Amino acid sequence: MSARRRRVVAVVAAVLIALGGQLAAGAASIPAVAVAAGDPAPTAPAGPSALAATAPPPGTGDPARAAEYWLDEYGIRQAWQTTRGKGVTIAVIDTGIGRSPVEFSGAVVGGADFSGAGSSDGRTPVGAVDANHGSWVASLAAARGTGADTGMIGVAPEANLLSLSIGFGAASSVPFVQQVADAMKWAVDHGADIINLSFTTNTLTWDPSWDDAFQYAFEHDVVVVVAAGNKGSGTEEVGAPATIPGVLTVGGVNRAGTASEQASTQGITIGISAPSEQLLGVSADGQLVVWDGTSGAAPIVAGIAALVRSAHPDLDADNVINRIIKTARPAAAATKVPDEKYGYGLIDANAAVSASVASVDSNPMGSLSDWIRLYRRADAGPQPTPTSSPVTIEQLPAAETLDRRSPLLPSVETLLYGTVPLVGVTLTAILVALGVTAAARRIRSERAPRTPSR
Template sequence: MSKTAGRRRGTAAGIALTAALSAAFLAPGIANAAPKPPPQAEIIHGDVMNYAINVTKANNGQTQKAERAVEQAGGEVVASYAEIGVVIAQSDNTVFADTLRLDKAVESVGATRTAPVDTADATYRGDAATTAPERRSAAVTKDMGVEAAGDVVADPRESEQWDMSLIGADAAHQITDGDRNVLVAVLDSGIEATHPDLAANVDATVSAGCNSGVPNTAPEAWQPSTSSHGTHVAGTIAAARNGVGIVGVAPDVRLSSVKVVNDDGFIYPEAAICGFMYATSTGADVTNNSYYIDPWMFWCDNDADQAAVKTAVDRAVQYSQSKGVVNVAAAGNSNIDLANKTTDASSPNDTTPLLRAIDTGCADIPAELDGVVTVSSTTNTSAKSGFSNYGLDVVDVAAPGSAILSTVTGGGYALYSGTSMASPHAAGVAALIKSTHPDMSGQALAGLLSGQATDVPCPVGSVQCVGSPADNGFFGAGMVNALAAVQK
């Protein structure tokens, strides 16, 4: 695991009430005088922006105070999570964040993006949730087929799934294909629920779109529109053994589609927070997160906005993990040493990127948040994929991610590459562990996922890869091992 409503009266109203009561005792003739209303916060109208607000204490009372402060500062609440003390709000007040930071119920406030929210955005107040694509993983055309083993009946294209052989999934399927009680939430661009290899495993009753910042369970909100990314990820995790196409790592577990990617390919914090909270509330055992949260590749502690958003996302992640969820995330595709960051020239990606210095206080989220299982990518020879990020004590495990055959929209199949493709292999193995160890806690399950991994040493002569075969920057604890996962 990565180391690294009713409303209560606000403070101003309380002061006004105290003053009025004092006056009543001093001058009985004005005992019926009404208390002064709270002073109106300064409002300077400008662009519409979204904000993550962290409350000082995660409870209903403090959260309601923060909501009241949002309204007084000219904002509107988009979503509110009293259980983690996070409020998502929208305002066109250019001093909204500065105003909120003065409120005693508020710990920190940060804009969730650098581009204004326009009327076409799903979070724009009054608009419905949209559907989404994914922009980060490129398809490739090289055929990487090898022969699959097993006494079980093979699906037609299973022989092309070298990745399943590499992690021992074909051998694991001789023992079990997983348990229907296990649920994997795919936080992504949506899953095509009618795909013949996925229809049996996608659970519509626990699927939702989160692009509006709140869960929308309508089918059109959580199925894909322009992107196959989430469908590809889902196939790697749990394409069914049904005599059609391919077979996933855990072909008998259930999937929920939790859409967090908008039509422009962005995963904004409010959607991701909604995704983690919704997955937790619907009983997910594992989440797969093949993305980083936009618009910053790295969210830094030395920036007030970025630090506040990082805290809000982390609260959602830590809450989910406290409820037993195992969160698995892609390490990223920039061939960066996450343990030794120096510069970032790609952020913010929703306006104009700036070259900036970064350090260990800057994190790829959710991959570098505490407790998240971070996955690097390998080729069919167990070498690190050239695009994969890496980092000692950041990467937890490795999995195949180069030229992976899986399901795509339109009922088809394609080869994609990326750590986005590696992460679902690890999520699938986690689902197999949960299937064979149903009473295991999420923390123990994540530990076993790393503990059962097959050691992969650093390449001979490599200066980038540091550490031992059992824990190094390229492969973490090693290659995930599906067979070990099902052997009690």
């Protein structure tokens, strides 16, 4: 997971970097800027090779709103002409969404804690290190801003949020896999249309308890969006839950639209790519931060999924995912589609909302139920129904009484069928042999020459 530690940098310098020097005034309205440790510091932006960079919206002097380059470069502001996500609920399973920020006013409609360390509504940040992580994630998905044209605004600013707090590492005494499994089911039961998971376990496999939890979400038509993980935090390849079939795994790119060397990873399960560098986030205490990581790329895609679901309420989760990946813009550095670093390409919110896309009848990111059947050796399927009536077998006859006489003594049967015939054959053979011998002697004596008498 990204953003385990923070380092504070000068707000003016960070905002100038994020905007490529376009903004100099108004920065004092942001008290401080933080960058997640383990992720790279922001660098001067370059125009995306596959996406046309646009200037900040005219008439907006607010540094936060202008710094959100992804709103224009990835078609989000265009998509707002159709919808802003009204009527869709995004569940953020993370460290909790803070109560203080005005950007979340009216956005959070429910929540719960699964760490044992938070509050019952899920709004108390959990963890000494990652406490702000959930707020950063939620603000990218559906922050409301601080005014009509001021403050950070999320991708789906009219969508609802559910705050489900969990604890990473030592932040909770409850096993992590149990927290996630319980939170997934709670989110589904409380109306989530989309679930965002901005964390990784750094392992390809996952606990069997997640089989039921994720399958429960899929069976209830929920889109599950997952961060691919970051090389900067030690993740070389995608890890669970990003490896679970059926989830939409999000890789990260820099301002040039190239896979981030630190704030992303790679693997065959990546479905789509989104910005993961120079992102804004609202902390639990209302502070605005700049941070990197696929933890931020995922909620951008979750927000776009909310726009799609709002614009096309008749679409099921499989077709929402299909629209997102089929309308992706090609990544210039990709070698194939899907690609291990980019998936199907770079997210395009306006195309995902407005383009004509053929429907599908299965999740293009795979089937968890099929995986379970193949690799868990779980369910062999229903047993065949018998095609004929059972056959009744007659009772076997009673066993004969055993002869308890000594086997060394002859019986009538052995004398009649064994001993007598054997004696007869033997005597006959002897007599024949004697007869043959006598005949032979007689023949030899007759042939012997006789001596003449004198």
